[in-house]
Amino acid sequence: MKPFILISLIAVELLCAPVAFAEVKAHPPLVFVINSAVNPLLNQAFVNETIETIRRNVYPRRLEVKYAELPEIEEMMEKKTADFYLATSSTVRRFQDIGLRDMVTASSPFSKDPNKSEGSLIIVNAGRKDLNTIDDLKGKKAAAGRVTAFGMYLAAMGEVAKAGYNPQQFFSGTSFYGLDRDKIIEDVLTGKADVGILRICYLEDAVNRKVVDPTRLKFINLQPEDEHICLHSTALYPNWSIGSSPNLPAAYVSAVTAALIHQKPTALGIHWSVASDYTELDTLLRALNLGAYQRFSRLWFGRMLHEYKYVLLGAGAMLLLLLTYTYLVSKLVERRTRQLRVSLERENKTFQEAKAANERLLRMQRAGVVGQVSGLIAHELNQPLASIKLYARALQRASEAGTLTEAKMKEVLEEMRADADMASAIVDRVRQYAKGRDSGRQTLALSELAAKSIREFNRQTGSESGIVTCFNSRAIVYVNALEIELCIVNLLRNASEALTKQNIKHPKITVSIFEDAKRAELRICDNGNLSEEKLSLFNEPTQSDKSSGLGLGLQIVRGIVENHGGKISFSRNNVGGLSVLITLPLHEANHGKKAAENAHTNR
Known part of the structure; x- marks a missing residue:
């Protein structure tokens, strides 16, 4: 009976073996990836024991180990x-949002707490007296492991961020050497790099290997x-971790986690535990x-693009339209400005030409005035010169x-x-006038100026022409006597010559003066x-109606009158x-007196 049972069991096992083999073959091996930089922090004996622990707890699945x-x-x-990962805790933590989970964390005798086991050491040449703090490293050249290596770069960049700097713009340049960590120390000692970033405990390992004399280095922060x-x-x-x-499957995670925690510590005391604080x-x-x-x-950016793509497209279109409008407006403004500039330049040129023409006209006018004043001056000078002549003869x-x-001689x-x-x-009075200087205005009665002008006109014509005067007012004005006399004489001469030319049998010229509340009026008919x-x-x-002279007689008169604030008009x-x-305009004092008289009359 017993041999029969034994034979039956062997037969059953032989029949089931292909099925079990088929099931194992149907599932690919589990992959355990180990960071090549695991040494020297975790020694090889501890890593090998970890591999065996995982292999035992995933059996009958095979375990494929790969260093990368x-x-x-x-x-x-x-x-x-891959299924299992042995890397720094930061590497595992960086992929937690896509499903990776830290299972266990290494605990070593170098640190009292597995939550506080990994970091960086910042080194500089001991001869660099200018490098003492993190602030001093700004703008310097650095040497490190990799851009994503935690102990060989990222932990140090965390201190840079704490100091208030932008880690991406802190160093002027950084050389990355991967696993060739001794090259970092070499660059610092030779001056190729100003600062080096080493993983915690790597310096001590390098000193033990006689790679560097620690007295040649200085440590920052x-x-x-x-x-x-x-x-x-x-x-x-937190120290190096194994992530899943x-x-x-959850069964493998639970079994492996429990087995690693109960794995026997190495001779140095390295063992697996659980990290509880990832805050830092x-x-x-x-x-x-x-x-x-x-x-x-x-x-977030991609979701914003997807959810608000039409809004963003509309905003982009509006922005494009705004930019186009701004461009067109700027071009239009530029063109209008250019046209305005040309117009202003043309206007300024016209103004300058008009100014020059006006100055020429004024010079001609003044020359004409001086020429016509000559007759008056000759008459004025005749009296003192004749007196001097008589005194000399006496x-x-x-x-x-x-x-x-x-x-008698003295007298x-x-x-x-x-x-x-x-x-x-x-003579000086005429010279000043010819040079454009103010020959002086004074307060005079317009009737006295008119009477003097009539006498001068009679003297120049050599006859006592029958000029009728009607002076109803003295009309006090503030004028240049010589200029106003010249105006009146000029107008009398024009009237006399016109009457002679027309062969009027009984020529008659009337000079009348009136005034109202604000102005004096002189009329020549x-x-x-x-x-x-x-x-x-x-x-x-x-x-001018005259065929001789400068043809500017009336223009001269008009200019003189307007210069005195007055007006001249012509009518039939x-x-x-x-x-x-x-x-x-009446003189202000006379104007005030006239206003007072009018007020008294009204009372």
């Missing part, structure tokens, strides 16, 4: 092509050694925008007769000097025959002749 460098491990974590026996410049973070892929590590990843924080930023006769006394010479001063004053055509000529700025009177009206 950090970039390849990160790619495998991203694609979930050195931290207290009460929590870790190795020198470090940064905060401390989300594709790994998460803060670092957030500050450096790594892992979940980096992917969240990308996802002195000569007295000298010849022997009756010239010293007192005559005083008279001659006074007449000479008078002549000099007259003749009894000639004035046509509408000739009347229009008087209103042309440079026209009730007998068909020309009527010239000159209005001048």
